[in-house]
Amino acid sequence: MKQHIAVIGAGAFGGWTALMLLRNGYKVTLIDAWGAGNSRSSSGDETRVIRSVYVDKIYAEMAHRAGQIWRENENAFGIQIFHPIGVLNLIGKDDSRLKAALGHFDDLGLKYEEVSKKEAAKRYSHINLEDINQIVLENNGGYLLARMGCHVVKEQFVKEGGDFSIAAAYPLSIEHEKLQGIKLSDGSKLMADTYIFACGPWLGKLFPEEIGALIRPTKQEIFYFNIPAGCDMVENLPVWCDFSSLWDNVMMYGIPAAGSDAMVRGFKAGKDVLGEDFDPDISERYATEAKWKEVKRFIHHRFPILRGMGLLESRVCQYENTPDAHFIIDKLPTANNVWIMGGGSGHGYKMGAVLGEMMVDLVNEKVGVNPVFSFKRFENLGEKVERR
Numbered sequence: 001m002k003q004h005i006a007v008i009g010a011g012a013f014g015g016w017t018a019l020m021l022l023r024n025g026y027k028v029t030l031i032d033a034w035g036a037g038n039s040r041s042s043s044g045d046e047t048r049v050i051r052s053v054y055v056d057k058i059y060a061e062m063a064h065r066a067g068q069i070w071r072e073n074e075n076a077f078g079i080q081i082f083h084p085i086g087v088l089n090l091i092g093k094d095d096s097r098l099k100a101a102l103g104h105f106d107d108l109g110l111k112y113e114e115v116s117k118k119e120a121a122k123r124y125s126h127i128n129l130e131d132i133n134q135i136v137l138e139n140n141g142g143y144l145l146a147r148m149g150c151h152v153v154k155e156q157f158v159k160e161g162g163d164f165s166i167a168a169a170y171p172l173s174i175e176h177e178k179l180q181g182i183k184l185s186d187g188s189k190l191m192a193d194t195y196i197f198a199c200g201p202w203l204g205k206l207f208p209e210e211i212g213a214l215i216r217p218t219k220q221e222i223f224y225f226n227i228p229a230g231c232d233m234v235e236n237l238p239v240w241c242d243f244s245s246l247w248d249n250v251m252m253y254g255i256p257a258a259g260s261d262a263m264v265r266g267f268k269a270g271k272d273v274l275g276e277d278f279d280p281d282i283s284e285r286y287a288t289e290a291k292w293k294e295v296k297r298f299i300h301h302r303f304p305i306l307r308g309m310g311l312l313e314s315r316v317c318q319y320e321n322t323p324d325a326h327f328i329i330d331k332l333p334t335a336n337n338v339w340i341m342g343g344g345s346g347h348g349y350k351m352g353a354v355l356g357e358m359m360v361d362l363v364n365e366k367v368g369v370n371p372v373f374s375f376k377r378f379e380n381l382g383e384k385v386e387r388r
């Protein structure tokens with residue numbers, strides 16, 4: 001008899017996990033309260049960056065593998081979700097983060113190119129490089145169509161025989177270290193051998209005792225800038241990550257409106273810094289004028305061609321932060337038939353595919369829980385959230 005696994009949450013983490021488990025012979029039920037890639041989920045934006053520039057080697061490896069998985073599945077999905085247009089890293093005075101990351105690139109054989117300022121000025125003529133010291137192009141990075149990615153993974157899951165339903169799921173009691181099933185919003189009860197909760201920013205609410213504030217959702221604002229009609233910057237520009245000192249080493253990043261079709265809106269830009277606390281159910285999703293002005297000031301400095309252009313659209317979604325910005329991929333401490341996947345902390349989307357593979361190995365007991373992603377690590381942790 002096949003083991004029955006219920007995966008709750010069809011975002012980047014849960015959707016891929018359900019598909020990978022199904023392909024490995026499990027009977028899988030995938031449940032989402034609003035649907036895969038829905039607007040309130042963290043995976044529900046148009047696009048997400050996929051890059052391997054990480055201080056932690058584990059993420060460089062994972063991001064690289066994730067890109068491969070997207071490519072391997074492209075034919076099956078029938079749509080290109082991963083757009084490997086490259087990621088341009090713009091470095092100011094402090095290059096420590098980049099140095100560490102490029103060490104991993106060398107170890108892992110990942111492709112990158114140091115671009116001289118002169119060459120960059122030619123290739124990326126719309127970027128103001130005056131306060132930039134170093135430019136590195138990560139050749140195999142790019143962007144993913146985020147909400148569409150969740151949708152196609154779910155569709156593929158169903159096509160391959162998985163069972164998907166829209167329902168809110170809530171854990172029933174835990175007895176003798178076993179969850180006694182889940183209650184669905186239609187009033188029914190679902191029993192499985194194993195439960196995987198991949199509920200993004202809702203995890204703290206679902207398990208207030210075990211998770212609670214360990215996953216803290218924060219408000220994140222994203223702006224889509226208008227670009228001049230017919231402007232060639234869009235075709236020539238990779239995804240960019242700006243680590244210049246202008247912004248105290250906070251990363252600013254953006255995704256050009258590559259393709260410029262209905263899939264991607266305007267010239268996307270955001271600031272990788274934590275906003276105020278945010279409730280994914282009740283907080284208002286409007287962007288603030290203060291944040292718009294701040295991002296606009298930066299964009300006008302870095303991309304002078306956009307001066308005078310207005311705001312096309314804005315979006316508010318949430319990071320779901322752990323105290324150290326590492327994910328949680330571990331069994332719930334109180335129930336050994338429950339796994340928790342979450343704590344994307346602003347960098348999780350790209351990892352969904354590879355976390356799905358990891359979860360198969362964990363459920364198979366082929367590997368143990370990685371201490372970096374464990375609940376145990378929180379026992380000795382301070383308050384600070386470090387961006388990854």
Ligand SMILES: Cc1cc2nc3c(=O)[nH]c(=O)nc-3n(C[C@H](O)[C@H](O)[C@H](O)COP(=O)(O)OP(=O)(O)OC[C@H]3O[C@@H](n4cnc5c(N)ncnc54)[C@H](O)[C@@H]3O)c2cc1C
Nearest residue numbers: 009011012013033042043049169200344346347348349350
């Ligand atoms: C502004 C912004 C920019 C980001 N940029 C990047 C980036 O460039 N690159 C990157 O890799 N990552 C990025 N991230 C982070 C990334 O988007 C998230 O880490 C990732 O999407 C989290 O996926 P998830 O599956 O854990 O959660 P979610 O996508 O939130 O999925 C959780 C799912 O669970 C469902 N659910 C919740 N409760 C229940 C319930 N009780 N019953 C049933 N279903 C339930 C929800 O409907 C939802 O679909 C960014 C995030 C934000 C907000």
